[in-house]
Amino acid sequence: MSATTATVQRAGPAWAPRVFLRRLANGDAVAHLITLIFAAAVILITASLFYILWRDSALPRAAFGWNFLFTQTWDPVFEKFGALPFIYGTLMTSFLALLMAVPLGLGAAIFLAELAPARISDGLTFVIELLAAVPSVLYGLLGVFVVVPFVRTVVGPALENSFGVIPFFKGPGYGVSFLTAGLVLSIMIVPFIISVSREILMAVPVDQREAALSLGATRWESTWRVVVPYARSGIFGSIFLALARALGETMAVTMVIGNVPAISASILAPGYSIAAVIANEFTEATGDLYLQALVELGLVLFLLTFILNGMARLLILATTQKGTAHE
Amino acid sequence: MRARLLWRKGLSWFMLSLTGFCALGSVLVLFFILGYLVVNGGRAINWAFFTQLPKPVGESGGGMANAIVGSGKLLLLASCIGVPIGFLGGVYLAEFGGxxxxxxxxxxxxxxNGVPSIVIGIFAYSLIVLPMKHFSALAGGFALGVMMIPITMRSTEEFLRAVPKPLREGAMALGASKWKTIQRVVIPAAFRGILTAVLLSLARVAGETAPLLFTAFGNRFWSDGWMHPIASLPVVVFTYAISPYDDWHRQAWAAGLVLLVLVLLTNVISRTVLSRGISVTRS
Structure with a gap:
């Protein structure tokens, strides 16, 4: 297949009119060109996405420079814009989400890849992948009517009563908070961690396990000391992917985080996130500076997820290729 | 020595059952979501929901016919952008790519694929809404279309690659050109897989809310043509859920249930029925 491709591409003398016409007539060159254009469209779209975000955030970049990222005031009336509360909120909620989702997801992935019989594993994975397909606004809906009251009446008071001395858990909780957003996010990203990690664990060669078991390791020791370390970078990749999802998640977070542009140490306090502020204020933004400040927030989010995704893909690629090379 | 072994075996047993509970817990979440939406949405749903327009604030009843049709129109527009680019790009990657x-x-x-959907919304806003100076179905469809491209393209590529080589060689040995081989042999063999990919990407963008907030915007009435703001199910779920009215909450559950059923059905059907036995021997 690749040999024929090479002749089409590198056909130096083929540009002689006659040969060219013949190639044209049987459609190969035309098909090649047309599909190439459509494939290149993806690069064009991604590039123009970045260009437009950059172009349309020129005003705040000129007005605030790097201070945009490090100041706390978000005051549309006096046109002072600082993104720190939103960046803090985004990072905080994602961190909380990972804290809860990584152990759960990794545990489930180990069960599905190592223990469960193939049929059960496939069945459960199917269900878990359905979970990933549930629209995020529905997680938000359940968040508003189930998780928020739950945090307000059960989790919040419990945390406050037992650890209220530590500033992290200081009340009073209103239900809408960093913790609530983190909880909803963790439910949303668990399926990603499970399905990617499971695939990566399954790519670990069987002889690794057999070697560990034959040396007298228990099942758990072979899994935890041999299989998981072997798949380590791929698992990190899956966590980065999930993190990128969590950072960019808009609807579910907007609905449960409380939408208060403040930095609070307590995870029971309401906050705000980058995606949420864009969703809430974009249509109401008056004045170019205000609107462009929101676009710059979009740019920050774009770059953040872009870098994370780029690293995640490379890690996953490296692990799966190493895995197949050993087979 | 004996105690040490017992401890190791016990630990192994304990940790492994813990992983089992992790898996079980994750699966139970889906059933919880499903159950909760069915109970709450089922109570709110009725025939009027599918046939009537929303009532003004304060009057109870009414439906979301416009949002259901609006979602359909947006998805149609999205496919016009996402499917050609995704499909042909996928053909390039699988068949021609260097x-x-x-x-x-x-x-x-x-x-x-990893770009947050809200950022895609900003993109569509700057590209289409700003020059046109008003929200439109077109801008919403464009945003969703961009989101469809990556999934469609990568899956098309994968399914085309899965077509066995002897099939191509057979066609070429009969004198077919490369393109004829692809067109008559490879693509038909992978057709059901590609259809699955398109359906799955449609199901994914059908639930997207963030990119529609400031492109398609929303509309409490019918929207004619493609150049006006248009209602859609996910945006309705969002605006109704955060509203202060009980009746709107009820309707948000109903709309959520409809959305969930549509998305899950598409997923289940395309994964089990369509993509079963994609192997060439059957198709």
């Missing part, structure tokens, strides 16, 4: 350029396309596609 090394470096293909890697670049593939990598960019994966990155585009």
């Amino acid at each position: 090394r470096t350029f293909s890697f670049l396309v593939r990598y960019t596609t994966d990155l585009l």
Whole structure:
């Protein structure tokens, strides 16, 4: 297949009119060109996405420079814009989400890849992948009517009563908070961690396990000391992917985080996130500076997820290729 | 020595059952979501929901016919953009692509897949809403279309690659050109897989809310043509859920249930019925 491709591409003398016409007539060159254009469209779209975000955030970049990222005031009336509360909120909620989702997801992935019989594993994975397909606004809906009251009446008071001395858990909780957003996010990203990690664990060669078991390791020791370390970078990749999802998640977070542009140490306090502020204020933004400040927030989010995704893909690629090379 | 062994075996047993509970817990979440939405949405849903327009604030009843049709129109527009680019790009990657350029396309596609949907919304806003000076179905459809491209493209590529080589060789040995081989042999063999990919990407963008907030915006009435703001199910769920009215909450559950059933049904059907036995021997 690749040999024929090479002749089409590198056909130096083929540009002689006659040969060219013949190639044209049987459609190969035309098909090649047309599909190439459509494939290149993806690069064009991604590039123009970045260009437009950059172009349309020129005003705040000129007005605030790097201070945009490090100041706390978000005051549309006096046109002072600082993104720190939103960046803090985004990072905080994602961190909380990972804290809860990584152990759960990794545990489930180990069960599905190592223990469960193939049929059960496939069945459960199917269900878990359905979970990933549930629209995020529905997680938000359940968040508003189930998780928020739950945090307000059960989790919040419990945390406050037992650890209220530590500033992290200081009340009073209103239900809408960093913790609530983190909880909803963790439910949303668990399926990603499970399905990617499971695939990566399954790519670990069987002889690794057999070697560990034959040396007298228990099942758990072979899994935890041999299989998981072997798949380590791929698992990190899956966590980065999930993190990128969590950072960019808009609807579910907007609905449960409380939408208060403040930095609070307590995870029971309401906050705000980058995606949420864009969703809430974009249509109401008056004045170019205000609107462009929101676009710059979009740019920050774009770059953040872009870098994370780029690293995640490379890690996953490296692990799966190493895995197949050993087979 | 004996105690040490017992401890190790016990630990192994304990940790492994813990992983089992992790898996069980994750699966139970889905059933919880499903159950909760069915109970709450089922109570609120009725025939009027599918046939009537929303009532003004304060009057109870009414439906979301406009949002259901609006979602349909947006998805149609999205497919007009997402399917050609995704499909043909996928054909390029699987059949024509060289090394470096293909890697670049593939990598960019994966990155585009990871771009937060709200950022895609800003993109569509700057590109279409700003020049036109008003929200439109077109802008919403464009945003969703961009989101469809990566999934469609990568899955098309995968399914085309899965077509066995002897099939291509057979066609070529009969004198078919490369393109004829692809067109008459490879694509038909992978057709059901590609259809699955398109359906799955449709199901994914059908639930997207964030990119529609400031492109398609929303509309409490019928929207004619493609150039006006238009209602859609996910945006309705969002605006109704955060509203202060009980009756709207009820309707948000109903709309959520409809959305969930549509998305899950598409997923289940395309994964089990369509993509079963994609192997060439059957198709």
